[in-house]
Amino acid sequence: MPHDTSKPRPSAHALVVFAHPEPQSFNGTLKNTAVTTLREQGYAVEVSDLYGEGFDPAEGPAHYRERADLGVFAPLAEQRRAYEQDILAPEVQREIDRLERADLVVFQFPLWWHAQPAILKGWMDRVFVNGGLYTSSMRYNLGYFRGRRALVSVTTGGPAETFAHNGRGGDIDLLLWPLHYSLHYMGFTVLPAFRAHGIQGNGYAYQDESAFQAHLEHSRQAWRARLHQLDETEPLRFVDWDDWDESGRLKPGVEGYDYFIRARP
Amino acid sequence: MPHDTSKPRPSAHALVVFAHPEPQSFNGTLKNTAVTTLREQGYAVEVSDLYGEGFDPAEGPAHYRERADLGVFAPLAEQRRAYEQDILAPEVQREIDRLERADLVVFQFPLWWHAQPAILKGWMDRVFVNGGLYTSSMRYNLGYFRGRRALVSVTTGGPAETFAHNGRGGDIDLLLWPLHYSLHYMGFTVLPAFRAHGIQGNGYAYQDESAFQAHLEHSRQAWRARLHQLDETEPLRFVDWDDWDESGRLKPGVEGYDYFIRARP
Numbered sequence: 001m002p003h004d005t006s007k008p009r010p011s012a013h014a015l016v017v018f019a020h021p022e023p024q025s026f027n028g029t030l031k032n033t034a035v036t037t038l039r040e041q042g043y044a045v046e047v048s049d050l051y052g053e054g055f056d057p058a059e060g061p062a063h064y065r066e067r068a069d070l071g072v073f074a075p076l077a078e079q080r081r082a083y084e085q086d087i088l089a090p091e092v093q094r095e096i097d098r099l100e101r102a103d104l105v106v107f108q109f110p111l112w113w114h115a116q117p118a119i120l121k122g123w124m125d126r127v128f129v130n131g132g133l134y135t136s137s138m139r140y141n142l143g144y145f146r147g148r149r150a151l152v153s154v155t156t157g158g159p160a161e162t163f164a165h166n167g168r169g170g171d172i173d174l175l176l177w178p179l180h181y182s183l184h185y186m187g188f189t190v191l192p193a194f195r196a197h198g199i200q201g202n203g204y205a206y207q208d209e210s211a212f213q214a215h216l217e218h219s220r221q222a223w224r225a226r227l228h229q230l231d232e233t234e235p236l237r238f239v240d241w242d243d244w245d246e247s248g249r250l251k252p253g254v255e256g257y258d259y260f261i262r263a264r265p
Numbered sequence: 266m267p268h269d270t271s272k273p274r275p276s277a278h279a280l281v282v283f284a285h286p287e288p289q290s291f292n293g294t295l296k297n298t299a300v301t302t303l304r305e306q307g308y309a310v311e312v313s314d315l316y317g318e319g320f321d322p323a324e325g326p327a328h329y330r331e332r333a334d335l336g337v338f339a340p341l342a343e344q345r346r347a348y349e350q351d352i353l354a355p356e357v358q359r360e361i362d363r364l365e366r367a368d369l370v371v372f373q374f375p376l377w378w379h380a381q382p383a384i385l386k387g388w389m390d391r392v393f394v395n396g397g398l399y400t401s402s403m404r405y406n407l408g409y410f411r412g413r414r415a416l417v418s419v420t421t422g423g424p425a426e427t428f429a430h431n432g433r434g435g436d437i438d439l440l441l442w443p444l445h446y447s448l449h450y451m452g453f454t455v456l457p458a459f460r461a462h463g464i465q466g467n468g469y470a471y472q473d474e475s476a477f478q479a480h481l482e483h484s485r486q487a488w489r490a491r492l493h494q495l496d497e498t499e500p501l502r503f504v505d506w507d508d509w510d511e512s513g514r515l516k517p518g519v520e521g522y523d524y525f526i527r528a529r530p
Binding site: 022057058112116117125169175178179247 | 465
């Protein structure tokens, strides 16, 4: 059932986190599609263009003007202190501000080495600040961003078949699991990822430019359709706090989760 | 059975890839332990200190002095061309040279957001060069580094129980799967990861300094023991080319792999 676009969502905000170095890439096109499609639905849309804004993905001492401990750099302790003292690096604070405004966060990236590109991994390393955006009691279904939605849009070089559960590229759900679980850890309601497969870069490994354009247009339309169905999309199912015992192990009999654990042989 | 240290391996080389911003960290200590222990066994050891050497993890156009296409940056096409023209960025060429010398590659890093830190992810994005270190026919068990071994040493903040197959932190084998599968893709024989759990950073969340030091010493000894048993360690089992059908799906009846896929419900 398509989303009723005649009923705009005047107060809704979306953030699109874009992690590809080339604006004219397949990923760049899908990012633009997300911006346009969400605006049509009444979202106010912001974009974190990680490459375009020169985001430094390496968490480290260089990002802390003042330090809790000048001798030894302990990332979690420094994050906590910088948050409490309100002296986070400006680009980290900017990303947090963007997240604060967003009811929906979309991540657009290519699958590089079975995971998100380093620039997006580092955005997580730096922006999901310990002691501020999560604590030992504020995570998973009690996480900071609970009630908000997150959605991954990923492209792969290999064809769809090879990313099936028995495919050579690796089960895409397992490959995305560390990222999806991190989003759940932060409290997000995580929607199933949108995937565009078989993308080898503009003009690379396509028979000709028209084959590339046809593939791009097909993916663009599929992505538009997905974005129009967000309200009808069943989110991924994760285990909640109530399902763990005191040692952090799953209580017996808990079922119905997606890709958390599998039966051991 | 402990490794016979009286029989040195005079020709063996090891590379330790270190991905933590603080040399005095728990990770830094384990890195030093690896260097010392491997040297005792007769390895010539090099270290890629990604933070210390200022490795830039963001693959992008800035790293290409000359481009195949100045209009649109397609990472795979540019990697291939730079390799073929022998004009890779100096730091990428340096890492490849180090890998070429290494019979054993050890990765030392903390688990951040259910994966390796961005600086290590970006090392993979940039150093595992398309068209040079892998091609469509040179990967998996036919990969460039076939016959060489890779070993991950990872630290986690949470305790070991929570990283069990039914643990709240996530099954550590599933979390490491994208990295392990990437190493297999490059041809490495992948040894099971060494894990040190419950590490919260120096002086952070420990009762006192002596509790931290006791934990550190315990992990150091366990790591030493693992490094002395490499030749007796059964590697992870991956699916080989012969096990795929023409569409890249697993042939019926193939079993005996570790964490590649699980039965779907």
